[in-house]
Amino acid sequence: MNLASAPHALAARPLPVQAGLAAAVRQLRGVKILFPFVVLIAIWWTIQATGNFADRVLVSPKRVFDTVVLLITHGVLAEYVSTSLKMIGIATVVSILLGVPIGFAVGANRYAARSLEGFLRFLQGVSGIAWLPLIIIWFGFTHTTTLAVVIYTLIVPIIFNTMVGARAIPEHYALALRSLGARRLRLITDVYLPGALPSIVVGLRLGMGYGWRALIAAEMLVRQGGLGDLIFGARTSGQIDRIIGGMIIIGTLYVLIDRLLVQPIENLTVARWGVLRK
Amino acid sequence: MSVQAPAINNITHGTRRVLDRLTWMLVPAAPFLIVLLIWVMATGILHPSKETLPPVTDVISSIHELAVSGQLTTNVIASLYRLLLGSILGIVTGVIGGFIVGLNRKIAETLNPVVVFFNAISGIVWLPLMITWLGIGTALAVFLIWNTVFFIVFQNAALGVQLVPEVYEQGVRALGGSRWQTLRSVTLPGALPYILTGIRTGLGFGWRALIAAELVGAASGLGTMIFDAAEYHRSDIIVAGCLIIGAIAIAMDRWLLLPIERRTVQRWGLVVDAEKER
Numbered sequence: 001m002n003l004a005s006a007p008h009a010l011a012a013r014p015l016p017v018q019a020g021l022a023a024a025v026r027q028l029r030g031v032k033i034l035f036p037f038v039v040l041i042a043i044w045w046t047i048q049a050t051g052n053f054a055d056r057v058l059v060s061p062k063r064v065f066d067t068v069v070l071l072i073t074h075g076v077l078a079e080y081v082s083t084s085l086k087m088i089g090i091a092t093v094v095s096i097l098l099g100v101p102i103g104f105a106v107g108a109n110r111y112a113a114r115s116l117e118g119f120l121r122f123l124q125g126v127s128g129i130a131w132l133p134l135i136i137i138w139f140g141f142t143h144t145t146t147l148a149v150v151i152y153t154l155i156v157p158i159i160f161n162t163m164v165g166a167r168a169i170p171e172h173y174a175l176a177l178r179s180l181g182a183r184r185l186r187l188i189t190d191v192y193l194p195g196a197l198p199s200i201v202v203g204l205r206l207g208m209g210y211g212w213r214a215l216i217a218a219e220m221l222v223r224q225g226g227l228g229d230l231i232f233g234a235r236t237s238g239q240i241d242r243i244i245g246g247m248i249i250i251g252t253l254y255v256l257i258d259r260l261l262v263q264p265i266e267n268l269t270v271a272r273w274g275v276l277r278k
Numbered sequence: 279m280s281v282q283a284p285a286i287n288n289i290t291h292g293t294r295r296v297l298d299r300l301t302w303m304l305v306p307a308a309p310f311l312i313v314l315l316i317w318v319m320a321t322g323i324l325h326p327s328k329e330t331l332p333p334v335t336d337v338i339s340s341i342h343e344l345a346v347s348g349q350l351t352t353n354v355i356a357s358l359y360r361l362l363l364g365s366i367l368g369i370v371t372g373v374i375g376g377f378i379v380g381l382n383r384k385i386a387e388t389l390n391p392v393v394v395f396f397n398a399i400s401g402i403v404w405l406p407l408m409i410t411w412l413g414i415g416t417a418l419a420v421f422l423i424w425n426t427v428f429f430i431v432f433q434n435a436a437l438g439v440q441l442v443p444e445v446y447e448q449g450v451r452a453l454g455g456s457r458w459q460t461l462r463s464v465t466l467p468g469a470l471p472y473i474l475t476g477i478r479t480g481l482g483f484g485w486r487a488l489i490a491a492e493l494v495g496a497a498s499g500l501g502t503m504i505f506d507a508a509e510y511h512r513s514d515i516i517v518a519g520c521l522i523i524g525a526i527a528i529a530m531d532r533w534l535l536l537p538i539e540r541r542t543v544q545r546w547g548l549v550v551d552a553e554k555e556r
Contacts, residue, residue: 036392056410111305118306118528125527126520127486129493130501133508134516137329210486217402217490235406243406247399254398 056238067241068249080246081253083225087143088208088215088257091150095207099155100200103162104192113163120160128153128214132221141222149218154211161203165196197269205262212254227253332514340514341522349503354526356498360416361481361488364423368484369477372428376435377461380469386436397433401426401487409495418495419488426487427480434476438469470542478535485527 041061048060071077106112128149139145174191182190219228227250234242314334320326321333328336344350379386401422412418442465450460492501500523507515 032388033391036388037395040392111301114302115305115308119309121531122310122524122528124482125485125531126524127489129486129490130504130520130523131516132493133504134513134520136508137511137513137516210483213402213486213490217405217493220402220405221493231403231406235409238410240407240410243410247403247407250403251395251399255394258398 056240059241059244063241064245064248067239068245071242071245077249080225080227080230081249084215084219084227085253087146087150087219087226088212091147091154091211091215092204092208094151095154095158095211096204099158099203100162103159103200104166104188104196106159107163107166107196110167113167116159116163120156123152124156124160129217129221132218136222141224143222143224146215146218146222146224146226150211150215153214154207157203157207157210158200159203161199161206162196165199165203166192168199169195198266201262201266201269205258205266208257208262212257216250329511329513332517336514337517337521340512341518344503344515344518350522353498353500353503354522356496357488357492357500358526360419360496360499361423361484363416364420364488365427365477365481365484367420367424368427368480369431371424372431372476372480373435373473375428375432376437376469376473377439377465379432380436380439381465386440393429393433397429400429401483402490405491405495414495414497416496419491419499422487422491422495423484427477427484430480430483431473431476434472434479435469438472438476439465441472442468471539474535474539474542478531478539481530481535482527485523485530489523 045061048058051058053059068077071080106116131152132145132149135145135148139148169192173195174187177187177191215226216228219226220232223229223233227246231243231246231250234240234246317331318334321331324331332340341350379389404422404425405418408418408421412421446464446468447460450464451457455463488499489501492499493505496502500519504516504519507513507519
């Protein structure tokens with residue numbers, strides 16, 4: 001994910017030139033980002049135009065574009081997108097609220113930490129989606145089922161990374177504060193939370209990556225709305241344009257969430273508390 | 279530990295150490311035992327229907343049944359075969375791609391946006407489209423695993439290559455090493471720890487993607503096994519399947535990937551602190 005972030009950072013450095021030129025440079029960068037996509041779409045279009053494909057197999061980029069526009073104007077897309085975003089949002093909040101305290105509690109004791117490590121690895125090995133059939137029996141084809149799968153997937157990396165972060169804090173920091181008369185709450189806000197935060201954020205980012213995929217997969221099977229439902233439902237009626245359009249939307253949304261939400265938090269914590277990521 | 283300590287003290291000290299070691303070794307089993315206890319108590323006290331929560335004995339006997347009938351072996355082999363095929367493809371293409379991009383800043387910069395986008399839709403999102411193109415079966419699962427493993431290995435390999443200090447490469451070149459020799463004896467070993475971390479993470483992700491793919495897109499395999507069981511509301515088989523999936527994931531990580539990672543990291547001495555914790 002950090003591919004070539006260094007050159008980008010270089011380009012982003014304010015140049016000692018006129019604002020107009022800077023804007024032009026920025027525009028050039030925008031074009032540069034789009035360039036490989038333009039090439040890809042051109043290839044896609046050429047293949048589609050030269051080959052004789054049935055509409056159920058491959059459609060032109062224009063058809064996909066039209067479909068996406070149609071989905072947007074009819075308000076259908078907003079419905080699907082908001083369902084998915086709400087799910088990942090709720091799952092993230094619940095996982096943080098539950099996972100971080102558990103992680104700290106476990107991280108405080110080395111036996112507890114060791115005992116939970118293997119268990120968490122096991123849980124991570126059984127992906128949430130494998131439990132889906134059982135959870136469907138419990139909650140039926142509902143949003144609760146989807147939510148359960150996503151929270152299960154999201155919370156494990158958060159607990160794990162909180163635990164690792166809490167254990168990595170040098171003990172004498174807490175001891176020093178305590179000898180200066182700090183209370184437990186002070187210890188948590190001044191030592192444990194900031195010390196473990198970079199690791200927690202890494203866990204959050206990892207969890208969001210896992211969780212987003214689990215969400216799409218669960219939506220495909222639960223079929224109660226959401227982007228997974230959109231693309232999987234389109235399959236049964238052979239609407240390739242909807243499938244490809246949905247995939248593009250899923251990808252774009254995830255990049256946006258990652259870039260506009262998760263990465264800034266990560267940069268902020270790393271910059272503020274100056275702890276290097278592992 | 280002092281030499282002049284009385285013999286009796288030595289013995290108690292020794293037993294305590296052994297006891298400590300024993301606790302340390304056994305402690306990872308604790309969460310599993312606790313869950314088992316809760317499970318046994320829940321079925322014993324609440325008497326839920328067998329569909330909702332199968333008794334432990336049912337799950338054990340269904341594992342036994344599956345093993346004896348040969349169903350388990352067939353499904354495990356089907357799943358592992360797909361994982362192997364998809365992972366080998368993903369690792370080979372990922373490492374080659376990672377080297378090309380890692381060695382060339384320009385290519386890295388140009389391709390970065392595409393990589394970010396396709397990484398966001400790697401794996402399960404391709405399922406609906408690929409069912410249409412490849413049909414249900416091994417090719418579909420292999421594609422999804424390849425797609426998942428590729429991006430993780432690719433990004434780690436590229437990062438690893440970029441992080442090899444240029445001085446080392448220049449050193450070998452100054453001593454008359456050819457481009458190929460530099461690659462083989464400097465860049466590859468330098469990037470190897472990252473590549474192996476990528477492979478380890480990638481296989482974890484790939485295993486999840488496989489199970490999700492098998493839920494709908496295969497005629498055999500562990501995912502198919504649990505999804506079929508759900509049709510007949512055989513919760514015991516679902517739980518048995520999940521336990522087996524987790525056990526295989528842990529076994530793979532412990533006995534295959536971790537030793538490989540450890541050996542190379544030790545050999546080339548690039549120890550990342552976080553890795554030591556594991």
